[in-house]
Amino acid sequence: MPFACGLDFGTSNSTMGMVSTGGAPRLLPLEADNPTIPSVLFFSFEDDLVHFGRAGVAEYVAGVEGRLLRSLKSVLGTALIGETTRIKVRSLGFLEILGIFIAEIKRRGEVQLGGPIDSVVVGRPVHFVDDDSQADRNAENQLREAVRAQGFAHIDFQYEPIAAALDYERQAEREQLALIVDLGGGTSDFSVVRVGPDLAGKPDRSDDILATAGVHVGGTDFDRLLSMAEVMPELGLGTTTRDGKRHLPTAPYYDLSTWHRINRLYTAKTLRDLRSTRREAQQAERVDQMIAVVEGRQGHRLIGAVEAVKIALSDVDAIEFDYRQGAVEIATPITIAQLSEAIAGSVGRIADTIGATLTLAGINAAQIDSVIMTGGSTQLPVIGRTLASYFPGANMVRTDVLGSVGLGLALDARRKFGRGVA
Structure with a gap:
């Protein structure tokens, strides 16, 4: 069968x-x-x-x-x-x-x-x-x-x-009211669910689901935000033209920091645009590094190094971002405080969506018995602190x-x- x-x-x-x-x-x-x-x-x-x-x-x-x-x-x-x-x-x-x-x-x-x-x-x-x-x-x-x-x-x-x-x-x-917090790579999802040993065998669990809600924020967004805040400036993001009148275009840096958009950079037009930007740039040497990343198709390798730093900051307070590949050399310290600041807006959206989930369920935070955390991004300290402050009386469960x-x-x-x- x-x-x-x-x-x-x-x-x-x-x-x-x-x-x-x-x-x-x-x-x-x-x-x-x-x-x-x-x-x-x-x-x-x-x-x-x-x-x-x-x-x-x-x-x-x-x-x-x-x-x-x-x-x-x-x-x-x-x-x-x-x-x-x-x-x-x-x-x-x-x-x-x-x-x-x-x-x-x-x-x-x-x-x-x-x-x-x-x-x-x-x-x-x-x-x-x-x-x-x-x-x-x-x-x-x-x-x-x-x-x-x-x-x-x-x-x-x-x-x-x-x-x-x-x-x-x-x-x-025992039967309890649980908030499921699922912070994945691309989305953050929340559900208020009645769980318990006597409920597991029910063929229809729809009555036990009090509310579901989600927001399109996840681990890959945290990678992008950390990259844009701390790594892309090393490649020219935020710098100006020689006359000081304009900042360099942000679009290529955004694409380079976004996992599913990186391959869009690997075109002859992108390289022409970057070389044109370099000619006008006040800090041309940084744009040279950006061009080398695109020419060498190093985008996924670079954002992978950013992701590795993000993960490492779950256990340490600071780490050196050290990326060296061919002509590209990027070295800059990154702290847990910098990561927390970079993703603060997204964490705020997550907190708001949790509040909306409770409202949909018709309950308040004090009624949640357990917060069930799944998905890799729940391991970030700022996420743990946010959930603990929101549900001080709940049992925090890591799956x-x-x-x-x-x-x-x-x-x-x-x-x-x-x-x-x-």
């Missing part, structure tokens, strides 16, 4: 979950022994193969000529979904590229299980696109189309924070930050399709 699974296709990382016949969910190892696989494709121009996940990142970092694509989930529901990117002599649409990645996850899952997977519950953010219901519907339909094209016959969706709640419920000892959604989706797939793993 074909298998059913839960698929957490994330902006930064993806997982596939299954439920055993004993009822316990597990994540399938999708890359060596790892239950997570970075949502990355690298189209190698040297061996004409597509490399996925960590292997794709390794090819790119090693300097293999090719095209790296990441954060593809971020283009769903936007105008970018209709664009194409050049892969040697081919032009591939982003929806087609997204399908290539999903097909590879399905293939790897079927290898692990020794049989076909035909049914799937796919995780989705509460809002793919903020304040645009039509774009949000378009995004879900686009993801459904990409999933169906890979051979899944039965497809359902579940909100990612609800999936995290289903996973947490396995350890809940498997990268795996809980996939595990919950597996439980939902078992409930909806009635199949487990022998």
Whole structure:
């Protein structure tokens, strides 16, 4: 019999979950022994193969000529979904590229299980696109189309924070009111849910979901904001022309700091524009560094170094950003205070959305028993402080930050399709 699974296709990382016949969910190892696989494709121009996940990142970092694509989930529901990117002599649409990645996850899952997977519950953010219901519907339909094209016959969706709640419920000892905080790579989602051991077996949990809300802010936004605040100035952002009358154009720096927009820079026109900017720049040597990054197609490597600093600042108060690649040399200290300042506006939007979620649920913060945190960005100190100040009386629970959604989706797939793993 074909298998059913839960698929957490994330902006930064993806997982596939299954439920055993004993009822316990597990994540399938999708890359060596790892239950997570970075949502990355690298189209190698040297061996004409597509490399996925960590292997794709390794090819790119090693300097293999090719095209790296990441954060593809971020283009769903936007105008970018209709664009194409050049892969040697081919032009591939982003929806087609997204399908290539999903097909590879399905293939790897079927290898692990020794049989076909035909049914799937796919995780989705509460809002793919903020304040645009039509774009949000378009995004879900686009993801459904990409999933169906890979051979899944039965497809359902579940909100990612609800999936995290289903996973947490396995350890809940009493009925409680929980706020699920899911801060992923591309979105932040929140749900107020009743959870408890006596509720887990209910076939319909709609009455237990008091409210859901979300905002299009996530870890990749934090990367962009940190890059724009502390790294892009080293390449000329914020400097002026020689006459002091104009600041240099910000658009190329924004694209270089945004994961899914980086490949847009790799055109002859961009280089012409940057060279023209350099001729007018007061600090031409900084623009030279920017040109070297674009000429060497180092964008993903550079923003990856920014991401690494962001992650490191979860454990230390300060770190040296030290990037050296070819003609590009960037060295500047970055502190946790600078990171907190850079992302303060986005953290404020997250706090506002939490407040809106409570309002939708008709409750106040004091009524929340537990705050269930999932998603890598919940590990940032500023996020932890914000949640602790908002819910001083709640139990703060850290789940498997990268795996809980996939595990919950597996439980939902078992409930909806009635199949487990022998």
